[in-house]
Amino acid sequence: MATEFVQKTIHLANQKSLYFASDFHLGVPDRSSSLDREKKIISWLNAVREDAQIIFLVGDLFDFWFEYKQVVPRGYVRFLGKLAEISDQGTELVVFTGNHDMWMRDYFEKELNAFVSRRPVSYQIHTDSGESTSLLVGHGDGLGPGDFTYKKLKILFESPIARWAFRQLHPDVALRIANAWSRHSRLANNEKGEDAFKGEDQEWLYLFCRETEKLLHHDLYIFGHRHLALDMPVENSRYINLGEWVNDSRYFRFNAEEAQLKKW
Numbered sequence: 001m002a003t004e005f006v007q008k009t010i011h012l013a014n015q016k017s018l019y020f021a022s023d024f025h026l027g028v029p030d031r032s033s034s035l036d037r038e039k040k041i042i043s044w045l046n047a048v049r050e051d052a053q054i055i056f057l058v059g060d061l062f063d064f065w066f067e068y069k070q071v072v073p074r075g076y077v078r079f080l081g082k083l084a085e086i087s088d089q090g091t092e093l094v095v096f097t098g099n100h101d102m103w104m105r106d107y108f109e110k111e112l113n114a115f116v117s118r119r120p121v122s123y124q125i126h127t128d129s130g131e132s133t134s135l136l137v138g139h140g141d142g143l144g145p146g147d148f149t150y151k152k153l154k155i156l157f158e159s160p161i162a163r164w165a166f167r168q169l170h171p172d173v174a175l176r177i178a179n180a181w182s183r184h185s186r187l188a189n190n191e192k193g194e195d196a197f198k199g200e201d202q203e204w205l206y207l208f209c210r211e212t213e214k215l216l217h218h219d220l221y222i223f224g225h226r227h228l229a230l231d232m233p234v235e236n237s238r239y240i241n242l243g244e245w246v247n248d249s250r251y252f253r254f255n256a257e258e259a260q261l262k263k264w
Contacts, residue, residue, distance in 0.1 A: 005122040005136065005216075012053060014128045017255040019048045022058035022139065022224025023244035025100065026076055034075075037245055042082050044251065044264045051255075052091050058224040058242055059098025059139030067105035068167060080112070087113050096120075098225065099141040102158060118158075122218065127256045133219045135254075136212065140223035140241075144204030144211075195227040195244075206232060209239045220259065222252060231261050 012018065024041055026034050048055065065073060087093050093114035097104050108114040120138025127133075200206055209221040213235045221239045229243030229250045240261055243250035249264040 005120055006117070007122050007124070009124045009126065010054065012125050012127050012255065014256070015051060016053035017048070017051045017253055018054050018056065018125070019052050020056040020058055020137070020222055020240075020242055020252040020254070021245070021250070022096075022098070022242040023060045023227060023246075024079075025060055025063045025244065025246050026079065027063040028246065031075075038076065038079050040249065040264070041245065042078055044249070045082050045086060047264075048251075048253075049086050049089070049091060052086075054092040054094055055086065056094045056137060056222075057096070058137065058222065059096045059141070060100040060224060060244075061095070061098070062101050065101035065104060067107050069105075072107055083112050083114075094121075094137075096137065096139045096224075098139040120223075122216075125254070129256060131256070133254075133259075134217065135220045135222060136209075136218040137222045140205050140208075140225035143223075144206075144208035146204050197228060197230070200232075205241065206230075206234065206239055209234045209237070213237055220254075229261060 010018070021041075021044070024037065026038055026041075028034060045055070061079075062073070062076065083093060093108075093112055095104075095108050095114045095116045097116065097118050102118070104116060106116075108116050117138075120136055120143070123135040123137060125133045125135060197203070203226075205221075205223050205226060212218070212221070217237065219237055221234065221237065222242065223240070224242045224244075226241045227244040227246075228241055229248060230239065230241035232239045238259075240252055242252060242261075250261060251264060252259075252261050
């Protein structure tokens with residue numbers, strides 16, 4: 001399991017930082033609230049761009065996203081435009097797909113020059129001081145024990161057949177169906193019970209980190225998906241969950257001086 005991760009190396013320049021955020025869920029619970037959140041995200045991007053070497057967007061940026069060959073969902077122009085601006089200035093963007101935006105195609109790669117990954121990636125971070133830190137980063141859906149129903153559905157939804165079938169629908173019809181489904185999500189209805197801490201023996205991502213750590217050490221495990229901001233020890237490592245931006249606004253900053261979960 002652990003040895004199958006894509007391995008990447010980053011040389012973190014002096015006075016530069018890596019930033020991580022996830023689960024913006026743009027689109028819910030309604031247009032007005034989503035727009036307010038979008039503007040808040042942009043204010044965060046404007047602030048972190050000053051020292052950001054790489055900005056990691058760790059899944060579920062939208063509550064629903066689907067790319068036709070020539071069409072993407074309407075809206076989010078402020079967010080997408082800001083990402084394009086930041087990318088054009090030379091800041092690297094890394095995007096992980098989540099369970100709500102797993103149907104990304106190549107829009108982010110071609111329009112924003114982003115690296116897009118559908119699976120966790122193992123990073124080795126080297127600084128000018130000679131220090132090295134290992135990170136495992138991913139959205140987190142489908143990892144760890146349990147949740148077998150979703151894991152089976154994920155295999156189906158990620159299949160070329162499912163994408164092809166959905167693409168046969170006219171975009172107006174497809175997005176109307178998707179948005180109606182989205183309005184039933186727990187974030188859209190402010191159902192926080194499912195996002196309460198379940199205890200170490202029930203937190204699937206924590207258990208995944210613990211099992212992975214036995215096979216391959218990482219100093220930090222950084223995931224989203226749980227909608228719960230967490231900073232927990234895992235053996236000689238740390239598990240960071242980035243939380244969500246519908247009810248909260250958390251991000252993680254990593255540089256030579258700090259590795260800290262923060263609130264915007």
